[in-house]
């Protein structure tokens with residue numbers, strides 16, 4: 001969908017922001033651009049909709065060279081979300097969302113109806129639509145930014161650190177929302193972030209840049225974590241690279257057994273067989289039951305916190321299906337790691 005072919009960007013002051021970039025961003029997927037500050041992520045993103053023009057090389061969107069298209073038209077066909085949401089302060093939320101449809105000549109009624117529909121899609125109430133941007137929280141403003149970018153249903157979305165300015169809890173919620181929306185909409189998304197965890201969570205592919213606008217590696221999150229191309233990538237991914245890899249593997253294939261009885265600690269269930277807590281003679285400790293869709297990393301974490309080393313496993317309704325031991329989780333964690341590390345090694 002988006003193709004960079006030998007793209008260079010040198011600013012008039014002599015700074016090379018992007019160096020000989022060849023990269024394909026697949027249709028319907030999320031490509032995350034990461035790297036340290038000043039490595040050319042934003043410049044790369046902004047060349048897609050011609051907010052920055054390349055010095056040389058070709059960028060194609062949907063097979064068409066962006067330089068051969070009218071810049072304003074191109075921009076209207078590409079959604080753009082930035083960190084500070086970029087909303088117009090003197091327009092209501094609903095009118096902000098309706099901006100591009102109005103520019104496209106949809107007519108006020110149709111544009112507003114579309115905006116109202118999108119408010120709901122991004123989890124905001126109709127009442128929020130009547131407010132002005134400053135009357136919303138930072139997280140809500142970011143949701144409006146996403147709704148505005150989606151308004152004309154563009155096939156491509158460019159997102160430049162869209163969740164960089166909100167606290168970690170809201171950030172996780174916004175990431176979840178984006179993943180949910182993406183399942184429905186399958187947009188081609190280019191997403192810039194500094195945060196490796198965010199990249200691993202959201203990316204179908206991750207492109208890592210280093211200073212001077214050099215692309216070092218572009219791969220799926222699992223490939224990248226298991227087989228970083230060089231020390232720069234390994235350092236960038238951090239010392240917990242192995243643990244991050246476990247966040248990509250689910251508990252589904254890990255066996256479970258009936259909860260043990262008669263030991264020091266007992267798993268207490270309610271009438272619906274939902275785990276409540278671990279109980280000993282004169283102590284109670286919390287339990288965090290896990291579903292098959294939870295990650296091996298969450299399981300490892302819970303097995304360390306559990307007084308018995310057992311993780312309680314539940315079905316979709318939260319009822320106990322069995323337990324898994326710390327040893328079993330360790331063994332599967334090791335296997336998951338070696339599978340990812342050796343997969344493709346023979347290619």
Ligand SMILES: Nc1ncnc2c1ncn2[C@@H]1O[C@H](COP(=O)(O)OP(=O)(O)OP(=O)(O)O)[C@@H](O)[C@H]1O
Nearest residue numbers: 011013015016017036037038039040041042043044
């Ligand atoms: N308009 C400009 N004129 C001159 N130099 C620029 C311009 N825009 C960006 N640069 C330089 O180009 C390089 C890449 O900038 P860019 O904003 O693309 O990096 P980035 O990876 O997005 O950084 P950050 O993560 O800090 O946002 C930097 O050295 C920056 O100072």
